[in-house]
Amino acid sequence: MIGDQEHRTHLIQHQVMPHKHSHKLAKFYYATSELVQKAIETALQARVSWERVPLKDKFDMWLKAADLMAGKYRQDLNATTMLGQSKTIIQAEIDSAAELIDFLRFNALYAKEGTKWQPRSPEPNVTVNKLRLRGLEGFVAAISPFNFTAIGGNLAYTPAMMGNVVLWKPSDTAILSNFTIYKIMREAGVPGGVVSFIPSDGPVFGDTVTKSPHLAAINFTGSVPTFQRLWAQVGENLPNMRNFPRLVGECGGKNYHLVHPSADVTSVVNGTIRSAFEYCGQKCSACSRAYFPESLWPEIKEKLLSVQKELKVGDVREPDSFMSAVIDAKAFKRITGYIEHAKASSKTSIIAGGKYDDSIGYFVEPTIVQTTDPHDRLMTEEIFGPILTVYVYPDGQVNSMINLVNTSTPYALTGAIFSQDESWLTAATEALKDSAGNFYINDKSTGSVVAQQPFGGARLSGTNDKAGGLQYALRWTSPQAIKQTMVPLTDIKYPYMV
C-alpha cells in the first residue's frame, strides 16, 4: 500500500503456512524498484502534512491502535502470526498481541516523558529558549524480520509516531500479520503515505532506498550479512545523500548459558530448554551454546534428555504443541546442514533429537549436541533453529570459561549465568560486561519484555539502540534548538569593552 493505493506488479507472493501442503492464506504482490521509488515520492509529499500533526494527536492514534489490538483485532493478529509464521498459541500471543501493544503504549509514554525536558537560558533578554523535536528530513526505511510480528510494528511505527514518513518492507515470511498491523494503524487514524507497506524482494528494496538522496534512516532488524550490506551501500552512496543516514540495526546472536558448579540444576534445565527450543530456537536471543561443569553434567544431561522427550513438535493449532515447523525451506536446509555436520564430526555427538522431515512441513526435532571442541562451528555460528550445543568443562576451569564465552564469537546479544555463589556472580557479571546487551542471572537468555528489559546487543549483534527502552523513540527525532529575543542588538562590542 502506497498512500491510499494498492499496487499490483509482476511478481505474486503467496503466504503459506510452513506446513507445506496447507492452504494458502493470502496473495501479495512484490514491488519493483520503480514502485519503491514512487513510494519515496509519496512519502516525501505526506511528510509535509504529517509533520504538522501535533505529537499529542499522534499519541492518541497510537493508543487507539493499541486498544484495537487488545480488543477487536487481537485474534486476527494472533491467528495470522500463528498460521503465517508457525508460532504456537502462547508464542503468538506474547508477540503479536502483547509485545506489540506494549511497544505502542510505552513508546508513546516515553516520547511524552522525553519531550518534557527543555534547556534553559540564564539571559534575561532571551524570551524563548527551547528544543523542538522534529522528524528526520527525508524518509525512514524500516526493514523487518520474520520472527517477531511486534518488531515489524515497532520498526515502522515508532519512527512514524515521532513525525517521520516510513517505507516498511516486511519479511517475505511475515507479510500477512504485518499487513494486519498496517490496516489497524490506518483504522486508528494514521493517514495514507505516512507508512507505505511494501512487500518486495530484499535487494530490490535495499538497493533502491540506499540510492535515494532522501534516505534519512534505516531501521533494520535481521541478520548480520544483510545489515552489513545495507551499511556498505549507504557508505558508497554517501556523496549523493542529503543527510548522513541514521543506521539502526539489531542483528543476530550466539547466546550462551554459562553454568557454575553451584547452580540450581532444575532452573538450568528448564531455562535452557525453553530458551533453546521455544519457537524452534528462531529468536535472536535463543540459547545456542551451553557450558556445563563436569560435576553437574550427569544430572543435567539426564534431566535435559527427559524434558526434551516430552516436547511435542506439531501443528500450531494443537494447544499442546511446544513447537512446530521452522519458517521455510531455506531455514530447513541451513539448520539440517548443522545436524549433518554434527553427525559427521568426530568431535560432536547428538545426544537427543537429530531427526528431521520435510514431507508435510519443515519439521526439525529439538536437537542437543555435545561437543569436545568449544570452537566448533556449532558453538560459534548463529544457527537460528532448534539446536543446542553443549560443552562440558572440568569444574576447576570455570573462570577460564568466562574468557571463552566472551571471546569465541563475534556477537554480544544475550547471555545467562547460573550460580548460587554470589561472589562468583559479581565477578562474572563484571568480566562478561561486554559479552551481551541483555544479561541474565539465574534466568534464561530469552523473554525480554518491553519496558522491563529494553532489548539489543553490541559487537556484531547490532547498534544496541534498545527497542522497548526510554531512548528509542527520541532516536527518531532531529532536535532543533531555538533561541529568541525581542531586544535589539545595538552594538558589536563585548561587555568588557563597554
Ligand SMILES: NC(=O)c1ccc[n+]([C@@H]2O[C@H](COP(=O)([O-])OP(=O)(O)OC[C@H]3O[C@@H](n4cnc5c(N)ncnc54)[C@H](O)[C@@H]3O)[C@@H](O)[C@H]2O)c1
Ligand atoms: N537483535 C534483534 O533484536 C533481533 C530480533 C529479531 C531477529 N533478529 C535476527 O534476524 C535474523 C532472522 O531474521 P531474517 O531471517 O528475517 O533476517 P534477514 O536478514 O534474512 O532478513 C531481514 C529483512 O531484511 C530483508 N532483506 C534481505 N536482503 C535484503 C537486502 N539486500 N536489502 C534490504 N533488505 C533485505 C528481508 O527480506 C527481511 O525483510 C537472525 O539473524 C536474528 O538473530 C535480531
Ligand SMILES: N[C@@H](CCC=O)C(=O)O
Ligand atoms: N524479545 C525477544 C527477542 C527478540 C528477538 O528475536 C526475547 O528476548 O525473547
